[in-house]
Amino acid sequence: MALIIRNATALLPTGLQAATDILIDGDIIAAIGSELSAPGAKVFDAGGLIVAPGFIDIHVHGGGGAMCESGDAEQVRKISATLASFGVTGFLATLATLPPAALRTAVAAVKQVMGSEPGARILGIHLEGPYLNPLRAGAQAVPHMRAASIEEIDALQEFAGGHIRLVTLAPETEGAIDLITALRARGIKASVGHSNATTDEMIAGVRAGATHVTHLFNAMRELHHREPGPIGVGLTEDGVSVEIICDGHHLHPRVVDLAFRAKPEGKVVMVSDAVAALGLPEGPCEMFGVACVISGGAVRLRDGGNLAGSCLSLDRAVRNVHEWLPWLPLGRILNAASSAPAAAIGEEQTGKIASGKQADLVILDRDLSVVAAVARGIGRIGPI
DSSP states (O other): OEEEEEEEEEEETTEEEEEEEEEEETTEEEEEESSOOOTTOEEEEOTTOEEEEOEEEEEEOEETTEEGGGOOHHHHHHHHHHHHTTTEEEEEEEEOOOOHHHHHHHHHHHHHHTTOOSSSEEEEEEEEOSSOOGGGOTTSOGGGOOOOOHHHHHHHHHHTTTOEEEEEEOTTSTTHHHHHHHHHHTTOEEEEOSBOOOHHHHHHHHHHTOOEESSTTSSBOOOBTTBOHHHHHHHHOTTOEEEEEOSSSSSOHHHHHHHHHHSOTTOEEEEOOBOTTTTOOSEEEEETTEEEEEETTEEEETTTOOBOSBOOOHHHHHHHHHHHOTTSOHHHHHHHTTHHHHHHTTOOSSSSOOTTSBOOEEEEOTTOOEEEEESSSTTSSOOO
16 A cells, blocks of 8 residues: 655655655655655645654663563564654664573574564664673673674574674673674674773774774763773764763763764764663563662662663654754754664665655654654554
C-alpha cells in the first residue's frame, strides 16, 4: 500500500522544508515534493507537523523492564516495542560485559528476533565490552572483563549471523590495537570506551581504525590540559564520531554545548544508553541481581549511587538539547539522533528522508513530542 504524508515540515538532507509531501511505496520513500499523488494511496495530512528520519539508537541495552543481555528473545522483542513508542525506528541491541557463554546466548537471541521485530528494527549488535579497562568500569562487571580476542569475536559473529556492527573497547588494554585492526578488516566499527587511555594510546587506537567514542566524557580518563586523553582526541579528531547522553545527569548542558561546538556536522551522536528502567515508573528496580533505584529521571546503583545506564529516551534527549542550546539549529539536533548514528555504523539505507531510502520516519509536534512513527513503510509501527 502507498502512503502520502502531505503538508509536512520535513527534515531533508538540505534542511527543514515546509509544505512537503512524502510518498511511501511499500517500505521505500518513492518521492518527495509537493502535491504528490498515487493511485489508491492513503493520505495523511501532517498539517505542518515535523517529519524527521526515524530516531536510531546505536547504544541501548533495554527498556520496558527487559534487557538485551538477558539472552531471551521475548525480552528483545519487548525492547523493540518499547523503543518504537519513543520514535526510535532502528537500534543496535547493545550488550555489556558478560561471561563467554552468556554473551553467545545473548547475541543468538538478538539474531533470532531480527526480521520479526514488533516495533523498532534491529540494525545489528553493539558489543560494549568485554575488552574494557577495569579502572573505568562504571556499572560494568569487572570480573568478566578480559583481554581482547579476535577468536572470540569471530565465534560471536557466527552466533550473531554476521550482525555485530560495533565493538566498544579500551585501546590501552592487552591485544586491543590488534583487535581494532582486525575489526576494521572485517567491516566492524571500533569504538573507544570505558578507557583510561593516554593521549598517545588513544591516537594509536584511532590510527588502527577506531572511528567512534562511546558515551564521551563518561567512564573514561578525565580531560586534562596536559593529558587530553580519549576526550581531547575524540573532540579534535574530525573523523571520529562521539556519543553523548543528554539526560542532564550524565553530562552538564555546557558539556553538551562543547561537544556540538567542537565536532563537525554529523559527528555528534545522541544515544540513550537506556537499560530496563526506560518506560518504568520511579522506584526500586533490579538488573541482573544488582539493586538499583529509578529517581529524578536517572537510574542509579542503590549502593554507592553511581549511574547505571539511563532511563532516557531519544525523543526526550532531542527536547533536552533543544531547550539547553536554543542557538543550535533544530535540524542539526534531529540529525544527531538519526542521520549521524546511521553514518557512525555505516548504515546506508536509513537515517535520511530521500528517494530510495527506507521509509523510517518519526512525526513530531511543535513541542517535539512523538505523534507517530513508521518503520519499513506504512503500518510497521502503527497506523497513521
